[in-house]
Amino acid sequence: DTEVTQTPKHLVMGMTNKKSLKCEQHMGHRAMYWYKQKAKKPPELMFVYSYEKLSINESVPSRFSPECPNSSLLNLHLHALQPEDSALYLCASSQEAASRTEAFFGQGTRLTVV
Amino acid sequence: GENVEQHPSTLSVQEGDSAVIKCTYSDSASNYFPWYKQELGKGPQLIIDIRSNVGEKKDQRIAVTLNKTAKHFSLHITETQPEDSAVYFCAASRYSSASKIIFGSGTRLSIRP
Numbered sequence: 001d002t003e004v005t006q007t008p009k010h011l012v013m014g015m016t017n018k019k020s021l022k023c024e025q026h027m028g029h030r031a032m033y034w035y036k037q038k039a040k041k042p043p044e045l046m047f048v049y050s051y052e053k054l055s056i057n058e059s060v061p062s063r064f065s066p067e068c069p070n071s072s073l074l075n076l077h078l079h080a081l082q083p084e085d086s087a088l089y090l091c092a093s094s095q096e097a098a099s100r101t102e103a104f105f106g107q108g109t110r111l112t113v114v
Numbered sequence: 115g116e117n118v119e120q121h122p123s124t125l126s127v128q129e130g131d132s133a134v135i136k137c138t139y140s141d142s143a144s145n146y147f148p149w150y151k152q153e154l155g156k157g158p159q160l161i162i163d164i165r166s167n168v169g170e171k172k173d174q175r176i177a178v179t180l181n182k183t184a185k186h187f188s189l190h191i192t193e194t195q196p197e198d199s200a201v202y203f204c205a206a207s208r209y210s211s212a213s214k215i216i217f218g219s220g221t222r223l224s225i226r227p
């Protein structure tokens with residue numbers, strides 16, 4: 001199983017809503033990532049979790065709140081988003097070993113903020 | 115800061131011809147260079163990677179080369195097929211726990227029938 005599963009695939013939310021994006025992997029990877037991708041742009045790193053602890057926060061606004069409940073799951077809680085936050089949100093995972101850093105990406109959640 | 119530059123931004127080749135995409139990186143500590151293919155509506159998919167102790171790697175119609183001195187690396191696709199049409203991203207990172215992956219700006223490859 002080399003799959004990273006993200007749900008939902010599509011999400012439309014209002015600026016006052018609270019919603020969560022979910023990501024799951026069963027490859028035994030101990031590093032998990034959230035990326036944001038705008039149209040025709042490369043993915044931009046938001047957060048990195050290593051062994052369920054937040055290790056990198058790329059100065060992301062607090063309206064995005066990540067959570068790693070266990071080694072297989074990664075959530076991104078959304079609150080009071082702005083229309084410019086509309087994007088494809090990608091989750092990825094990689095093995096925590098010095099010689100193996102291949103990252104596997106999920107299909108993404110297409111988020112629209114109205 | 116760390117930066118990866120990628121050229122060209124768009125590339126159109128005749129089916130059966132070769133395609134070459136080039137990248138340069140700024141962080142001399144980078145030692146892992148993956149290439150991702152992203153089809154419309156999907157997440158990036160790792161297609162090939164190269165590590166800094168290797169100068170070239172090949173997998174069927176795809177090859178990557180790395181010049182550490184010049185901080186250049188390239189993707190070569192031979193005998194292109196329609197299903198090769200996609201956006202390709204180069205990237206660079208370091209071996210370390212939960213390291214950042216720095217992406218290039220992407221190349222939209224179109225294969226003309």
